[in-house]
Amino acid sequence: MPKEVIMPQMGESVVEGTILKWLIQEGQRVEKDQSLVEISTDKVDTEIPSPVSGLVTKILHHADETVPVGTVIVLIEEGIEGVKVPQVPETLPAGLPPKKPREEGVEQRPGLEKRYSPLVRRLAKEYGVGLEKGDLERVRGTGTGGRITKEDLLGYIEATQKTTLSARPKIVETKEAEGLKEEVIPVSSKRKIIAERMVQSKRTAPHVTSTFEVDMGRVARYRDANKDALLKGQGVHLTYLPFILSAAASALKEYPLLNSSWSEDGTVVKRYVHIGIAVSIEDGLIVPVIRDADRKGLLELAKESQDLAKRAREKKLKVNEVQGGTFTITNYGIGGSLFGTPIILQPQTGILGIGAICKRAVVIEDAIAIRPMVYLSLSFDHRVIDGAQADQFLSRIREILEGWGEKGEKVSGTESGFGGIW
Amino acid sequence: MRRCQVLNLGLVEYGKAWEFQRDLFRARSQNEIIDTFLILQHPPTYTFGRCSQGGRSILSEEKIPLNPPLLKGESSLTPPFRKGGMGGFDRSLSGEDIEHADIYWVDRGGGATYHGPGQIVGYPIIGLKDYTTDLHAYLRMLEEVMMGTLKGFQIESQRLKGYTGVWVEGEKIGSIGVRVIRGVTMHGFSLNVNNDLAPFDKIVPCNIRGVRMTSMSRILRSELIMSEVEEGVTDHFARVFDVKMERVSNPLQPCLV
Structure with missing residues (x-):
């Protein structure tokens, strides 16, 4: 029987909690007391630690869901060693040999070159996040052993691109004569993202x-x-x-x-x-x-x-x-x-x-x-x-x-x- | 009686204070320091907590898509996700007063808020289990700290059921947003004393549309001496949490256990 982890009773008046972010994924091995998920209730954010050491078999509620106190949100099979589930399953090219088991901790050791998945490397290249410039070093990995996942990288890219955008100078005013017949509509960030994606797609494929x-x-x-x-x-x-x-x-x-x-x-x-x-x-x-x-x-x-x-x-x-x-x-x-x-x-x-x-x-x-x-x-x-x-x-x-x-x-x-x- | 050190930091840039909080949080989690209460002010800063609805706060009139399409919307936990000046806020957050405000997405509960000079900010970095195991009870205690302080200045304040914070006649004077991990707290509360209230108009404070903010100086129609209010906050923190406050002369060297 897997151990059922529930949305805890965080206080007498707490009837529900919102899942903000899963810190683990299915198929991952967790240690007792390791944080599983970030949750929020009213003005308090907190985390739920794992009650046991074992293997995460099933995540039952996704991020952003609000569930009543007592609801089972994740199942953990006690004591089982982690089965190596591919970190980003959808990106495993067909026919490629399965990933080698990761050597835990290697990525963390200073002095040694960090290892990134092919997907992360490709995405990094696509978005101009330099391996040699050490940009990737600044990405915080949320995968096992601090490994950088696709989501981490995309989050980083989003964050840095936004910063770059904001650093750009404002649109130069059009000349006065023309200015009367023209109007500069500031571009919303949504529009900017769409524009970037369209250009990127046409450039890539x-x-x-x-x-x-x-x-x-x-x-x-x-x-x-x-x-x-x-x-x-x-x-x-x-x-x-x-x-x-x-x-x-x-x-x-x-x-x-x-x-x-x-x-x-x-x-x-x-x-x-x-x-x-x-x-x-x-x-x-x-x-x-x-x-x-x-x-x-x-x-x-x-x-x-x-x-x-x-x-x-x-x-x-x-x-x-x-x-x-x-x-x-x-x-x-x-x-x-x-x-x-x-x-x-x-x-x-x-x-x-x-x-x-x-x-x-x-x-x-x-x-x-x-x-x-x-x-x-x-x-x-x-x-x-x-x-x-x-x-x-x-x-x-x-x-x-x-x-x-x-x-x-x-x-x-x-x-x-x-x-x-x- | 338990001891709690008080560090009065004065005016501190939000990001610096956040980093300091995290250091203290780590130290407190590993029992390297005793309970610590930071009391400070921030330069003009907007912060956005990870409010329960959709994980993001809403700016007034929803002009800014904080959850852009086709992109992963989560970025708040990679600290500190900072945007200087008007970055990303070109439409709504215009106006000179905001030109110089910093903007942070923060790892605390609650929605958007504004901090500025003249507002007292309190960040308790404490082992909560010694006081309560009920997270909402902790919110009520922080409210009580502010309410007690206000009472000391002849201001009657109230709680509003379902709306955490401190209110005076339907207007909000004190806000709360905290993070509790493994029983150790960070972030905390802010109490409007002399600060300008106009910057609150640019956001939807605490996800409550149409909320009116007020301050002690508005209610009392005179500026207050910040150190007196800080004194009040410290005293009432000691009363509510039943701790002995120890003032640390050099705030950057918090005393060890």
């Missing part, structure tokens, strides 16, 4: 965009048949997005190179499918992520995308909900655009743009028919794949969508009761 036209007739029929019942029964608006999400998730499983990241050490293929959906918000864009989209049915995808989009607009997303995407979908069709050439969200390989779904006259077996058509545009990183693979991927998406319902596509046993083919 050679973008190619390929466009397919898809007949959404079957999807439309399916949608029409189910949407009212869904709205009434579940309060879910069944849009076209979840269908495309579902098709893309299946296609990503079949063409895993589209679900990968380029790295100096090799192409990192991810065996999980986390699809981000770009949501436009005031003065910017945010990309909440649907985790394990390939394992979710249409209803779940509809619910989740609706919920994420809603909370994105209300600025209520949690940090972990905008991280870890492996592929992105952007739905610019909402604004009427037929097709676009979206910019890849680094370090992913592809982004799928959905155009407006319009009824068009199309030729089917030498007859002219009216069909709801959509252009799906895939921008991909030409370092990772070539046009042939991209088009196979798009073909597969088209195939799934055009054949929707035909073969009981996307049947999910857990969601029966809606038209019989959920």
Whole structure:
């Protein structure tokens, strides 16, 4: 039986606590009294020490969650030696030998050169954080043995870049004559971040965009048949997005190179499918992520995308909900655009743009028919794949969508009761 | 009776004081020093605690996205996450008065606050278990220190249920934000004495929108002598925590156990 660690009763009037930050991760060995998590209640921040020495088997509540006192938040298997779980599992390139067990303490010894994971080294290079300049020495590692994780480095980069930004001189006033007809709008920090990311993506990855036209007739029929019942029964608006999400998730499983990241050490293929959906918000864009989209049915995808989009607009997303995407979908069709050439969200390989779904006259077996058509545009990183693979991927998406319902596509046993083919 | 050393540091830049706190915190955790009470003032500084809602404080009118999109929002624990001048705050924190304020994200509970000259700041670095094991009881004790002090100056103050801090007729005069790790405390409270209140308008103090701040000098309509109020705070700290206060002449050499 693993030891259950609960949100402690920190005071008579304390009924709940908020998890600020986990200091450990699943699969890590912890010593008795080692701090596990930072928590907060009212005006007090504190930490929960581990009651036993052992192995962290399961973290049950994430950062930012507020849970009642007495709630089990983490499980620790007493006495077990730590199993070496890869520090950053998603970045282990496929086919690479497993990481060597870490020599604890080596990184801490002064005089010896510090060791960084390939991912950290690559990111450091990408962002110009110099190994030789000793920049990395200043990053505080939160991994085991003070090891620097990807998150540590990104946090550091964010912090330092902000500092650099603030140190820059203010925008020079335009000349008076022109000044009357021009206006300088100060750039918000959100805008700055978006700008930097866009430039960085275009600079890093050679973008190619390929466009397919898809007949959404079957999807439309399916949608029409189910949407009212869904709205009434579940309060879910069944849009076209979840269908495309579902098709893309299946296609990503079949063409895993589209679900990968380029790295100096090799192409990192991810065996999980986390699809981000770009949501436009005031003065910017945010990309909440649907985790394990390939394992979710249409209803779940509809619910989740609706919920994420809603909370994105209300600025209520949690940090972990905008991280870890492996592929992105952007739905610019909402604004009427037929097709676009979206910019890849680094370090992913592809982004799928959905155009407006319009009824068009199309030729089917030498007859002219009216069909709801959509252009799906895939921008991909030409370092990772070539046009042939991209088009196979798009073909597969088209195939799934055009054949929707035909073969009981996307049947999910857990969601029966809606038209019989959920 | 337990002993507690008092270090009156005068006006100290926030980052320096924070570093000093951390040193003392470490020393206290390892039982190298006895309980210590720092009493000081800061130059104009905004600090943002890791308030429970979303982990970040909100600036007034929410003009600044403190949780930028697509980026990891957490950075507060890598000390000291400092932004000089107006860094990152170009829109909301404009105005000359703030031009020179420092800004820190801090590892304490609570939301945003402002510190400035004329405000008394108290940082107890103490082994809390000797006094209470109830974290909220500790908050009530710190409130009591401030309330007792105010009473000594004929100011009646109150607690407001659900809103930790000290209030005078619905206006906030004393704020609290602490960190307790393994039973040792750091950070603490701030009491508005003579300080300018205008800088509070630029933030949402303690996550309470529309809160009005007040100060002892505003209530009494005259400037107070800081050392007298400091005396009061020290005395009431001794009373509430039932300790014997030992003034340290050279604050940079805290006495050992």
